[in-house]
Amino acid sequence: AQKITQTQPGMFVQEKEAVTLDCTYDTSDPSYGLFWYKQPSSGEMIFLIYQGSYDQQNATEGRYSLNFQKARKSANLVISASQLGDSAMYFCAMREGEGDDKIIFGKGTRLHILP
């Protein structure tokens, strides 16, 4: 079974609109962390936002917020007021347990912002 599922291979969104990128995860560990990374066409991997399984509030970083629904095992990324520069591949990722350092990535969603 996949640990991280991103069901949207590609999305097209009009500039200035908000966009939600879906991510569901699968773990039996009560302690885990969730990450979103952005990969523009240049190929770099840029860390965007983190949510811990015990965090009471949804994480926010500027225009990025994470809609964390623990019971549904969902960690959707919300980008408000999208910009042309947001066009990129977006990866959801998870680290399970305090003692496991590796991060498991989803297959990604390619976001296209239309002018």
Added chain:
Amino acid sequence: GAGVSQSPRYKVTKRGQDVALRCDPISGHVSLYWYRQALGQGPEFLTYFNYEAQQDKSGLPNDRFSAERPEGSISTLTIQRTEQRDSAMYRCASSLAMGGLKDTQYFGPGTRLTVL
């Protein structure tokens, strides 16, 4: 400060040759990770180090792949007797502390390996 650097950025080699990929982590970062990313996919874990100790190599595909970090800083990923299926982007990441859920990994630009 400087981010994670990797060299070479691009490597083209013939099948059967050995290659060595280098990663220079962010200064002061204790943990170093290697991932492989196929085109259109997310990065896939290979191995990681805390200081010079290799903690987990469960992601290395076979014994042609090895990694070292002898002085706890720069790391080298070596692929012996390369095969065409080894062609991918090889990414290195580093993080400040050992473990901890929130310990963020910062990625380098990657080395694009092409095996002819």
